[in-house]
Amino acid sequence: xxxxxxxxxxxxxxxxxxxxxxxxxxxxxxxRIEALARSLNYAVNVGAxxxxxxxxxxxxxxxxxxxxxxxHLSDPFFLSLIGSIADALTHSGYDMLxxxxxxxRLDLAAHTIETGRAAxxxxxxxxxSHDQLNAMAQRGVPFVVWGGHxxxxxxxxxxxxxxxxxxxxxxxxxxxxxxxxxxxxxxxLPEIAQRRAGYLRAHQDRxxxxxxxxxxxxPFLSERIHADLEALLATGTLLDGIVAGxxxxxxxxxxxxxxxxxxxxxxxxxxxxxxxxxxAHFNPALTTVRQPIAQAGRALVDSVMAMxxxxxxxxxxxxxxxxxxxxxxPVRASSLGRAKTxx
Amino acid sequence: xxxxxxxxxxxxxxxxxxxxxxxxxxxxxxxRIEALARSLNYAVNVGAxxxxxxxxxxxxxxxxxxxxxxxHLSDPFFLSLIGSIADALTHSGYDMLxxxxxxxRLDLAAHTIETGRAAxxxxxxxxxSHDQLNAMAQRGVPFVVWGGHxxxxxxxxxxxxxxxxxxxxxxxxxxxxxxxxxxxxxxxLPEIAQRRAGYLRAHQDRxxxxxxxxxxxxPFLSERIHADLEALLATGTLLDGIVAGxxxxxxxxxxxxxxxxxxxxxxxxxxxxxxxxxxAHFNPALTTVRQPIAQAGRALVDSVMAMxxxxxxxxxxxxxxxxxxxxxxPVRASSLGRAKTxx
DNA sequence: CTGAAAGCGCTAACAC
DNA sequence: GTGTTAGCGCTTTCAG
Numbered sequence: 102x103x104x105x106x107x108x109x110x111x112x113x114x115x116x117x118x119x120x121x122x123x124x125x126x127x128x129x130x131x132x133r134i135e136a137l138a139r140s141l142n143y144a145v146n147v148g149a150x151x152x153x154x155x156x157x158x159x160x161x162x163x164x165x166x167x168x169x170x171x172x173h174l175s176d177p178f179f180l181s182l183i184g185s186i187a188d189a190l191t192h193s194g195y196d197m198l199x200x201x202x203x204x205x206r207l208d209l210a211a212h213t214i215e216t217g218r219a220a221x222x223x224x225x226x227x228x229x230s231h232d233q234l235n236a237m238a239q240r241g242v243p244f245v246v247w248g249g250h251x252x253x254x255x256x257x258x259x260x261x262x263x264x265x266x267x268x269x270x271x272x273x274x275x276x277x278x279x280x281x282x283x284x285x286x287x288x289x290l291p292e293i294a295q296r297r298a299g300y301l302r303a304h305q306d307r308x309x310x311x312x313x314x315x316x317x318x319x320p321f322l323s324e325r326i327h328a329d330l331e332a333l334l335a336t337g338t339l340l341d342g343i344v345a346g347x348x349x350x351x352x353x354x355x356x357x358x359x360x361x362x363x364x365x366x367x368x369x370x371x372x373x374x375x376x377x378x379x380x381a382h383f384n385p386a387l388t389t390v391r392q393p394i395a396q397a398g399r400a401l402v403d404s405v406m407a408m409x410x411x412x413x414x415x416x417x418x419x420x421x422x423x424x425x426x427x428x429x430x431p432v433r434a435s436s437l438g439r440a441k442t443x444x
Numbered sequence: 445x446x447x448x449x450x451x452x453x454x455x456x457x458x459x460x461x462x463x464x465x466x467x468x469x470x471x472x473x474x475x476r477i478e479a480l481a482r483s484l485n486y487a488v489n490v491g492a493x494x495x496x497x498x499x500x501x502x503x504x505x506x507x508x509x510x511x512x513x514x515x516h517l518s519d520p521f522f523l524s525l526i527g528s529i530a531d532a533l534t535h536s537g538y539d540m541l542x543x544x545x546x547x548x549r550l551d552l553a554a555h556t557i558e559t560g561r562a563a564x565x566x567x568x569x570x571x572x573s574h575d576q577l578n579a580m581a582q583r584g585v586p587f588v589v590w591g592g593h594x595x596x597x598x599x600x601x602x603x604x605x606x607x608x609x610x611x612x613x614x615x616x617x618x619x620x621x622x623x624x625x626x627x628x629x630x631x632x633l634p635e636i637a638q639r640r641a642g643y644l645r646a647h648q649d650r651x652x653x654x655x656x657x658x659x660x661x662x663p664f665l666s667e668r669i670h671a672d673l674e675a676l677l678a679t680g681t682l683l684d685g686i687v688a689g690x691x692x693x694x695x696x697x698x699x700x701x702x703x704x705x706x707x708x709x710x711x712x713x714x715x716x717x718x719x720x721x722x723x724a725h726f727n728p729a730l731t732t733v734r735q736p737i738a739q740a741g742r743a744l745v746d747s748v749m750a751m752x753x754x755x756x757x758x759x760x761x762x763x764x765x766x767x768x769x770x771x772x773x774p775v776r777a778s779s780l781g782r783a784k785t786x787x
Numbered sequence: 788c789t790g791a792a793a794g795c796g797c798t799a800a801c802a803c
Numbered sequence: 804g805t806g807t808t809a810g811c812g813c814t815t816t817c818a819g
Contacts, residue, residue: 102796102797103796111805111806112805112806112807113796113797113798113806114797114798114799114805114806114807114808115804115805115806117796117797117798117799118798118799118804118805121797121798123798125804125805126804126805127804127805130804130805142554142558142583143558144555144558144559145559145796145797146495146559146560146795146796146797147559147560147561148491148494148495148500148560148561148795148796148797149495149560149795149796149797149798149811150796150797150798151491151797151811152489152491152492152495152795152796152797152811152812152813153796153797153798153799153810153811154797154798154811155811157491159541162542164527164530166531175524175527175721177520177523177721177722180520180523180524180526180527181518181523183523183526183542184507184518184523187507187542187544188509188544191543191544196541196543196561197541197542197543198502198539198540198541198542199505199526199530199540199541199542200534200539200540201530201531201534211485212487215485215486215487216487216488216489216490217489217490217491217492217812218490218491218539240485323725349721349722349725352722352725353725355727356725356727359727378518378520378692379520379692379695379722379726382666382692382695382696382699382726383726383727384698384699384702384726384727384728385727445812445813446812454789454790455789455790455791456790456812456813456814457789457790457791457792457814457815458788458789458790460812460813460814460815461788461789461814461815464813464814466814466815468788468789469788469789470788470789473788473789488812488813489811489812489813491811491812491813492795492811492812492813492814493812493813493814494795494813495795495796495797495811495812495813496794496795496812496813496814496815497795497813497814498795560796
């Protein structure tokens with residue numbers, strides 16, 4: 102900027118005014134400054150500008166990683182969610198800083214803000230850190246989390262009604278005639294726990310009881326799911342339905358079942374969760390509980406913006422919906438080797 | 445920082461020294477400063493620090509969007525690649541700024557650097573902007589692109605050998621007995637064009653000629669692929685193999701074929717590209733040309749770091765490999781209604 | 788071992 | 804209209 106000032110023969114202040122569209126600069130002076138800036142590929146240094154203006158148009162998006170399993174970020178649902186947040190943020194004129202943080206130390210997210218790198222943060226999932234998050238909120242750190250709405254949370258969440266989603270999935274399978282429905286997922290995560298609660302409630306509502314042996318506590322890893330399900334099948338436990346914690350889970354489960362000679366649908370009806378893009382293209386096309394990804398990104402960003410504007414936005418619960426496709430078609434009466442009631 | 449200085453009763457300079465681990469500060473003074481900083485949740489302002497130090501530990505990752513179709517970011521391969529870059533960058537102690545830019549105006553990526561938001565950029569795909577990228581490189585903008593290696597490029601790329609990949613895919617299908625192999629993808633993108641060239645070369649190498657009617661120029665959109673393939677089948681053109689521009693493409697194609705009553709594998713053998721996580725879980729499990737995602741992120745980041753260190757890194761071509769699974773099993777002799785040679 | 792002072796690139800009063 | 808000045812939060816000579 103000093104260079105331009107010298108070259109044009111004006112003061113730095115004038116250049117600053119011209120470049121920031123500030124009126125009160127001679128038309129000709131302005132034109133010369135703009136032309137020079139362009140030809141020099143000069144652009145105002147945002148860092149310095151922010152420092153001076155005490156502003157910050159960056160939002161950090163925190164994608165936790167599981168230190169125990171491995172560091173790689175791969176679940177398509179989260180990945181799409183990130184894409185959707187990126188779009189929404191771009192739309193709001195904000196930059197997006199992507200940070201990976203150990204899922205056990207979600208409170209480190211505050212660091213991004215304390216160092217002034219970002220004005221606020223969006224956390225993808227609350228993982229096991231409910232308490233840390235409460236503490237952060239109490240400290241006044243501006244952040245929003247994508248996740249389940251918890252009983253006594255002090256922070257803002259955007260998410261779907263997981264209880265309802267789990268209920269929807271299980272009820273649907275019961276309607277299809279399934280009576281031995283497994284739940285596959287890690288209830289250590291609040292969202293999954295809620296989905297499982299919905300699954301249990303669905304059974305209660307019908308006066309049924311879920312078989313505790315069918316409650317499979319598993320992380321989102323294909324290999325683990327594969328091994329666990331095979332072990333389950335080997336015990337001879339009756340199984341004619343699966344409510345999966347995610348679409349990825351459901352797909353792994355289906356592959357395992359098929360490899361073990363079970364038909365899906367037919368012998369076992371499966372419902373996934375998320376409705377990732379590939380769910381519709383899977384074979385069999387996956388019945389699943391849709392989480393509206395594009396809306397999610399927008400809602401998260403809206404909440405952050407509200408917060409930055411000094412408001413205290415309420416948590417948002419996005420609508421969730423059962424998308425019926427092929428993987429959950431009615432269970433055959435004979436598939437368990439004994440008579441089962443149809444729907 | 446001024447607050448801490450006042451509270452501890454020392455000068456700002458001392459606080460700065462203590463907090464930056466600078467030696468030459470009394471042990472006790474340092475301890476008091478550190479304790480206070482911690483209890484105040486104070487952290488050095490990175491913006492101001494960068495300004496003063498003229499440094500910048502942020503790399504922009506530019507994810508182009510196609511203004512014509514729609515803005516949404518969804519291809520799992522790109523999404524995973526972003527994840528892998530995020531991991532690699534975190535590993536190198538750099539922050540990642542994610543930017544969406546119109547794929548027609550990739551030169552705007554330079555803006556991120558000129559404004560000092562990032563020290564360098566990684567572009568995901570060169571799209572149609574080969575010339576703009578050359579111009580940027582000539583201007584000395586530090587950036588690396590994930591994409592195909594082009595004849596007279598002035599910029600640095602990291603990518604796989606797409607010619608080889610396309611060749612691998614087509615050769616494999618020819619080996620499986622296919623003789624009417626379609627190529628599905630948008631050769632407007634350099635990478636895809638190279639894959640197609642490999643596909644053509646594979647035919648030549650066998651003294652065969654690819655049927656020009658089977659060259660399907662299509663963007664990566666399921667609906668378009670679906671419609672186009674249906675139209676193709678309706679013409680009665682012989683088809684017993686498909687080389688797809690991406691796994692997503694392959695999956696859509698397979699679904700379309702099956703809906704039209706063709707078996708995959710059996711009637712038509714299909715090879716995808718990328719080897720996204722779901723490829724192995726698809727039904728039929730997808731034969732595909734693997735692009736090593738984790739390596740890609742690391743290579744991209746290594747190149748950027750080299751550039752930032754003042755070197756002029758060479759472009760990198762990562763190994764590519766055919767992963768044989770089910771979707772490409774041998775074509776049946778009878779499937780076209782007339783005798784075909786087996787392998 | 789610590790403080791004073793200058794300056795990174797920029798903006799906003801306040802003069803003229 | 805344009806220049807002068809002060810200062811955003813920080814680091815680093817240079818003195819003491």
